[in-house]
Amino acid sequence: MEHMGVEPGRLSFSWISSAESTKFVEVVKDVTATVKALGPNNNFKKAAKVA
Amino acid sequence: MLGYIDKIREISKRLLDEGRVDMIIGFRKGTIPMMNEPCFVKNSGELSTLVWDSNCGINLANYLTDRKEKIGIVAKGCDSRNIVTHIIENKIKREKLVIIGIPCKGMIDKRKVAGMFENGIDDITEEDNILRVKSRGVETSLKKSDLLQENCELCIHRNPVIYDELAGPLVEEQKDVDRYADVRRIEAMTAPEKWEYFKDLISPCIRCYACRNACPLCYCPTCFVDESRPQWCGKGQDEIDTRTFHFLRAYHCAGRCTDCGACERACPVGIKVRQFTSKLNKDCLDMFGWEAGLSPDQRPPLDTYKPADPGDFIK
Amino acid sequence: MKVIKIDKNDWAGGIGKIQSSYRLYGPVKGDAFHDFKALEKGELPDLNFFNTRVSPKSVVYPQSEVMFEYSLDEKDAEHHILKDAAKDYSPKAVLGIRPCDAASFLLVKRNFDTPEYKDPYWIRSYEATTFVGYACNNPCSTCFCTTAGSGPFNEEGLDVLLVDEGDCYYAKVITSKGENLLNAAGWKTEADGGAPDKIAALGKEAGSKIGSSVATDQLKDKKTTELYEAPFWEDVSFACINCGTCTYLCPTCWCFDIQDENSGCSGVRMRNWDSCMFPLFTIHGTGHNPRGTKLQRVRQRFMHKLKYYVDKYDNGIQCVGCGRCIRSCPVNIDIRRVCDMMNSYDPKACACPAK
Structure with missing residues (x-):
């Protein structure tokens, strides 16, 4: 994904067991913080249509 | 690679006459320079339409998908690899195929050649590593190996990886690419x-x-x-x-x-x-x-x- | 007929002048080939070209065109009402269009501008356009315009025909629309009396250079059902990969598909070029596809261009002989070959077993 220009940090993978609730919470917090820091993803937003 | 033509026709004739295949998939001479057209032959009397040269870049494995006939297919290195992929992915059965392998020396980059001739190209003939290009009455000789498609320049699997027949001796693979x-x-x-x-x-x-x-x-x-x-x-x-x-x-x-x-x-x-x-x-x-x-x-x-x-x- | 002589030194200046009253389009060279593009202020059309890769039909008929806009926001008083999208139909001019491409607009017009149906977008866009043609002194080897109802110096569909004459262009005035453009550019010097003869001579020479042809004389008399059932379609269609290259590059293919695209609470209804080569072109809501096989789709393309159109309009084939589909088809399906097969088809002579 990064190769094609998607900013690093927008995609993440984790392996979390159904028993690892604390890890789940941590990961979600981390990922949301990283994405929020990056701001809105304008790359994949379609420009307004002009006739 | 031109020498392959007779061999391809000879093998195809045998396969069709012996009833080992219902059709041969190969190329026929194109109507414009640097183009050949994928075609099939079902009748051994029509095999003279089959050709081979450095303008057979289209991947013939594409024409096998889900076909039910017994097929003889002409395959260069990359085609044969896609036939393997087709077999792995159950898009064709190995036993339905007779693969006529083509040891390949690369296909011409038609855009690169066309870009060299501002006045268009009337005709191209090919002999070993020499291309003779006619443009508005002027003939120019070029070295084929300088004008290969980029993927052919970088190819390290020129010989077919599976085959039942061969249209010529295996070629040396490129090294240190x-x-x-x-x-x-x-x-x-x-x-x-x-x-x-x-x-x-x-x-x-x-x-x-x-x-x-x-x-x-x-x-x-x-x-x-x-x-x-x-x-x-x-x-x-x-x-x-x-x-x-x-x-x-x-x-x-x-x-x-x-x-x-x-x-x-x-x-x-x-x-x-x-x-x-x-x-x-x-x-x-x-x-x-x-x-x-x-x-x-x-x-x-x-x-x-x-x-x-x-x-x-x-x- | 009036012929204006444009000194090549006055070319750029004239174009600069018309740019204030016309939106200009012309051939522009990209990395490897020419295409028609809107010309920026001060940008000149590059006339050192054979023909563009994609046809200029998009100048009048864009590949994607928004027709309506709407709001889905129920707080909006006019929600769910289609409103005409804002359009610019101010005068525009295409500089350097080849005569075959210009002729294609007349052909497409038979579809978009009929007594019963009028396509408002195409017609208004077409009427706003002045076509300044550029005669082909040196046609390509794949051109067969002279047997497809056009020619390298053909004037049909043009308002002005430019002919390259060394250090000047002869501009043959064909319509008053064309004359207005020449006036606006300040190109007013009438050529000497020998010019029409010179143009005719150059035209004859160019025509003789067209080495490629199609025979179309028998198409009208062939039985549609017999052509439809002809055994050669399997051979013709075998190589086809069903991409849209031929139809998208073609100046005479006019089919489109309508799509709604929403973004949040607003959306547009647009039309996009479509291609009879795509299975999606004919698939029904039920999932049934009446043209489900490649053979049927390839046959449709050729039958439409070379038979249905011929029968319906009695005005030749739906092709102007530009040769784009021949040059760019990835698998070398050649309309000239297919046309000849159709034209010479004799069901009785065919020894193939009935299918």
């Missing part, structure tokens, strides 16, 4: 530079889907861009939709692409679409030591799990 210089150049860019690079790359795209349709891997009954419920991708000329198409097309070829170059050859506006797939090919090689279509007995890395698979990206 730096196949991923282009990928490394893009890898060195920053994310915004990469974004711009691919934006420019696909800017001439007219969404004709020639790249997808020329590819033997793209056989889905309904492609994701053609789905309407849900509609994954807009159908207009919006840049993001076009990018989504190219992006996902490439991903669907991950671990399957043989770098046959059919996509790039087919593009009517000359987009270097291999820039998308090359990165995936390089990653497959680096991470899994995998090159697609080398053996029908190996499962592709993306449909098998091995404990040693790289997992650093999982946090």
